[in-house]
Amino acid sequence: MKWLNEVISRPAVLALGLLWFGPVIAGEQGMRSLSDFQWRNRLILVEGANEPDQRVETLRRHAAGIDDRDIVWFVVGDQGIQSNLEEPGRDLQRDVRKTLDAQPENVSVVLIGKDGGIKQRSQGLDVAGIFALIDTMPMRKREKR
Incomplete structure (x- = not known):
């Protein structure tokens, strides 16, 4: 010694x-942009301006499935961004907003895969549907083995 x-x-x-x-x-606290999560986490970005607390509660109720699927989520509201990360930094928050702003007007939820590609855009937050989609992905199937 x-x-x-x-x-x-x-x-x-x-x-x-x-x-x-x-x-x-x-x-995860060192993450500065969405690309920093590539190959580590799947991402759910939610525009929750109308009901951010309700959307956060929905995601928190599914914490076990979210953890099992390596998901990091961000809910953007008028008062800021909430996440299952302890404290997303300013640069990361800016990147989340920029990605959501770049979506078509009727899109409020974006699922990004571990490869960094957008896997789903939707109008509503359907966590069970997101889980079902993730579970069909080849990378997820390998993880479950």
């Missing part, structure tokens, strides 16, 4: 270790 103390005491080695493991330790 003496060698470990010597390695840790070297500032350059410690700095490299933090650079290497920092993003892993920071987890």
Whole structure:
């Protein structure tokens, strides 16, 4: 263990270790854009200007299925963005709004796959339908094995 103390005491080695493991330790809080979630999470973006609290509650009721499918969700309301992340940063919030603003006018829910592609656009939040769609995807089928 003496060698470990010597390695840790070297500032350059410690700095490299933090650079290497920092993003892993920071987890999702280090995410600055939607593309940072690619290959890690599926995303549900919800325009909830009319009833954001109701949509958040709907998503929270399905927490087990959301966790099982590696989903991160964002609900955009007049008062800001709510998410199952602890605190989405300003850049990430801007990216969520930009993606929702780019959708056709009647779209209020967007499902983005782990590959970063849009898998579904819809007018309403149908969590069971989203789960069913995800469960048909090849990547999800591999995850379940």
